[in-house]
């Protein structure tokens with residue numbers, strides 16, 4: 278996993294609520310047995326019309342928006358547990374998702390793939406979304422160490438599990454940690 | 470202060486608590502399938518870590534399998550490769566696999582209970598969000614991502630924050646024609662799709678106590694649809710009777726010992742939940758969804774609400790419905806009875822009971838997909854297949870099928886499907902498809918009438 282400390286980038290505003298993982302990566306793209314290339318199909322049915330032509334009204338296709346931060350509506354990542362959604366977003370080039378609410382499983386999947394979920398208040402999100410739509414070149418600074426997000430509409434702080442924060446900042450993951458606990462796990466099994 | 474059912478099961482599985490961090494939770498049963506496991510096997514291989522406890526894993530092929538001609542090689546190359554990869558991975562790691570065609574094959578959340586793998590007081594995980602189904606047994610069961618599948622492979626444990634506790638109580642008498650599916654659709658519509666986020670939910674009250682295990686599984690299955698990580702129902706005599714005699718359940722004296730322990734699991738009367746909701750059973754009616762998330766549900770006799778909200782409007786636009794309109798008499802060309810929510814024998818009994826002596830409407834394509842080979846066999850043995858066939862329905866072979874449309878069972882663009890599955894997301898049943906969630910009774914009635922009808926009128 279890549280280390281994450283601080284990111285300065287423009288952002289793509291995607292003003293839709295309840296974005297489920299079926300939209301992020303539709304089921305028909307889940308037949309792969311590796312993690313590569315899912316970015317090609319991220320938001321597939323929103324980015325492309327059924328005949329394969331580009332849907333130019335969709336935020337990700339709008340030339341004025343770019344950057345490695347996605348700012349999305351409330352309750353992002355609900356639905357299926359498919360980690361392919363996190364792989365697809367990372368593969369497409371996002372490192373941070375900002376929303377006012379994240380579904381549990383998606384949040385865990387994102388953190389396990391170096392994709393930082395930044396949860397802000399509904400009011401802050403609303404201001405930020407409107408601001409980005411008007412000022413697409415506006416930059417956002419996300420600082421994991423300080424747990425802060427700085428934008429033209431103000432600075433906010435966000436919560437993250439301290440253990441997960443350490444993992445992200447150092448680029449190590451749960452498997453490394455669990456493997457170091459092997460003896461304890463075996464002892465637990467013996468007692469139960 | 471007393472303990473909740475959830476606390477009791479959780480606390481006995483904690484291996485260690487990290488200061489200021491998550492807890493290490495021991496996992497009793499790990500269920501896997503072809504779609505979310507291959508990358509986890511690769512991960513372990515790359516790191517040179519063996520699968521820690523292969524005998525605590527159960528594998529099946531379900532998401533990506535055809536529902537016709539299962540004896541033939543799978544036509545779709547990518548699907549065939551994914552199943553071959555699962556077989557290879559299971560073989561290399563000594564993991565029991567109920568592959569396509571095996572007498573125990575089926576949807577993972579249908580086969581694990583019917584084989585007796587699912588037992589009260591356990592921790593069960595699977596790379597699939599509807600793992601919450603197994604909570605019907607008083608089990609902590611929840612869906613995980615592929616990184617976590619790899620963690621369980623490597624250590625038989627997970628790092629987790631203990632979720633908060635929520636109790637939804639439903640007491641009173643259910644009306645005629647109100648099925649477990651209606652109860653959960655009503656709860657989700659009432660509380661909202663993220664009301665459960667951060668919580669593990671317990672369902673309590675006489676309505677659940679009186680429910681069959683199949684019904685309890687339907688309810689717990691959709692806990693994820695209100696954002697909860699999982700749902701649970703306290704184990705009782707109904708649970709013990711279901712588990713007893715199942716192939717992999719404990720037997721004889723060992724079973725008795727287990728039952729004595731399982732009886733200690735229900736929530737203590739002095740336990741306090743972080744959040745509680747209480748619902749009167751009499752308020753629940755046969756339900757139907759009109760939008761693109763499972764919280765967008767109404768009583769079948771109600772009109773679509775009128776909200777001024779862009780996401781709400783976008784959703785109605787996708788469904789091609791109008792604010793304030795009724796769904797009664799909407800012509801429907803597709804009906805799907807299946808999925809881990811409603812593909813157990815009881816669901817087909819309900820459908821057959823309604824269909825008996827009637828004919829399927831000619832405009833309707835109805836897919837009846839049993840949850841497992843065992844259910845399929847039971848359908849034949851109980852004579853339900855004959856009833857369906859006389860009525861013009863065709864029974865297909867087990868699998869996830871049109872619930873997520875990874876195989877050829879896709880609803881065409883723009884078509885409505887009244888479906889007993891759990892998700893009505895955009896394109897869930899095929900690109901451009903429009904899903905209306907309902908109970909097996911409402912689905913069967915729709916198939917017969919070729920349109921949505923007020924089922925309550927027929928029942929009274």
Ligand code: SF4
Pocket residue numbers: 531532576577578597599808809810868869872873890891
């Ligand atoms: S039936 Fe549907 S919800 Fe259930 S496991 Fe299969 S795809 Fe998932």
